[in-house]
Amino acid sequence: MTLFVAEEAPAGVPFLDLRAVNNAHRASLDEVWRRVVADGHFVGGPSVEAFEAEFAHYCRAGHAIGVGNGTDALELILVGLGVGPGDEVVVPANTFVATVEAVCAAGARPRFVDVRPDTLLVDVAAVEAAVGPRTAAVVAVHLFGQMAQMDLLRELTTRHGIALIEDAAQAHGAEFDGERAGSAADAAAFSFYPGKNLGALGDAGAVVTDDPDLARRIRSIADHGRSPSDRHRHDHRGRNSRMDALQAALLSVKLSDLDRANACRVAAMERYRALLPEGVEPVEVLPRARSVHHLAVMQIDDRESVTRRLDAAGVGWGVHYPVPCHRQPAFVEFAGAPLPVAEAAARRILSLPMSPCLTERQIAYVCSVLAEE
Numbered sequence: 572m573t574l575f576v577a578e579e580a581p582a583g584v585p586f587l588d589l590r591a592v593n594n595a596h597r598a599s600l601d602e603v604w605r606r607v608v609a610d611g612h613f614v615g616g617p618s619v620e621a622f623e624a625e626f627a628h629y630c631r632a633g634h635a636i637g638v639g640n641g642t643d644a645l646e647l648i649l650v651g652l653g654v655g656p657g658d659e660v661v662v663p664a665n666t667f668v669a670t671v672e673a674v675c676a677a678g679a680r681p682r683f684v685d686v687r688p689d690t691l692l693v694d695v696a697a698v699e700a701a702v703g704p705r706t707a708a709v710v711a712v713h714l715f716g717q718m719a720q721m722d723l724l725r726e727l728t729t730r731h732g733i734a735l736i737e738d739a740a741q742a743h744g745a746e747f748d749g750e751r752a753g754s755a756a757d758a759a760a761f762s763f764y765p766g767k768n769l770g771a772l773g774d775a776g777a778v779v780t781d782d783p784d785l786a787r788r789i790r791s792i793a794d795h796g797r798s799p800s801d802r803h804r805h806d807h808r809g810r811n812s813r814m815d816a817l818q819a820a821l822l823s824v825k826l827s828d829l830d831r832a833n834a835c836r837v838a839a840m841e842r843y844r845a846l847l848p849e850g851v852e853p854v855e856v857l858p859r860a861r862s863v864h865h866l867a868v869m870q871i872d873d874r875e876s877v878t879r880r881l882d883a884a885g886v887g888w889g890v891h892y893p894v895p896c897h898r899q900p901a902f903v904e905f906a907g908a909p910l911p912v913a914e915a916a917a918r919r920i921l922s923l924p925m926s927p928c929l930t931e932r933q934i935a936y937v938c939s940v941l942a943e944e
């Protein structure tokens with residue numbers, strides 16, 4: 572009897588069980604660790620070059636440059652494109668603060684715009700209205716695993732002669748209109764933070780682009796501005812943001828399994844859709860988009876009482892993000908006009924457990940807790 576109850580009602584469901592995610596690859600990851608320690612290349616080198624080639628191919632782009640993290644990847648793209656002081660960069664208000672930090676770190680001003688109420692991704696009409704004489708670039712953030720409307724954004728940025736950048740930190744493998752994240756703009760930034768769809772065992776990131784000159788420039792800037800042919804000549808005022816060999820080799824193992832892991836997330840989301848009670852509305856995915864469901868984001872009323880029930884039942888949850896970036900103290904000077912959709916959504920969104928290891932039973936348990944009155 573006790574056993575039966577335990578099976579029907581799991582002790583709880585973690586928001587994201589990274590041990591389970593990585594244990595699926597435990598033998599290969601252990602082998603990689605031994606190989607890299609023995610090999611002696613720890614920053615850059617053959618493991619990084621191999622991962623860069625594999626990841627560029629996966630994104631259907633010409634070049635990938637391994638860097639320190641996703642925030643650096645965004646900043647390096649902006650600097651590599653020549654965006655800096657005096658320039659404005661259009662960003663959606665509903666994103667992780669890193670998108671905005673990168674714009675500020677490059678010396679440019681973020682210009683916040685509102686999002687669509689259905690997908691919570693950037694509203695293309697709002698971008699159009701925000702573009703002015705100082706606008707140098709638009710950052711399209713593929714939030715929660717779904718790509719922004721890249722065809723419309725590319726048409727817009729081409730018409731205005733400004734750059735288009737993808738923040739693809741939550742969208743490894745996502746597609747829109749058959750185009751893959753990483754190959755739909757001038758350049759894309761990826762994060763391999765452990766909890767992302769493709770996660771390292773530490774910090775790592777990548778810049779992906781089809782433009783060979785931009786790739787060369789960014790590779791140099793991220794390596795102290797070094798000349799590719801003479802490591803003691805510094806062509807650019809650079810910095811240090813390079814990928815570790817260990818992270819690269821671990822990422823190669825996990826990249827080979829990314830499509831399967833993403834398919835598990837898609838299946839988990841379908842299960843949620845089938846079992847969610849009324850009043851819990853998943854953020855929409857547009858018909859032309861193939862989301863990789865980095866997060867399972869719902870819109871609900873009365874979030875506080877729902878999260879109290881989830882807490883009592885041991886179900887992990889999150890809010891991505893409770894305060895839109897234009898309302899963060901760090902960015903008040905750039906706040907501008909109210910952005911009603913992002914502000915209203917911030918009060919109604921709730922992220923439920925999501926990972927490639929989530930089981931049907933766990934999803935059923937989460938939905939039964941949500942259905943309680």
Ligand SMILES: *Cc1c(COP(=O)(O)O)cnc(C)c1O
Pocket residue numbers: 640641642643666667669670712714738740741761762763764774775776
């Ligand atoms: C994670 C994330 C980043 C930053 O990546 P780090 O590797 O943590 O620096 C940027 N943008 C978005 C949307 C993210 O989710």
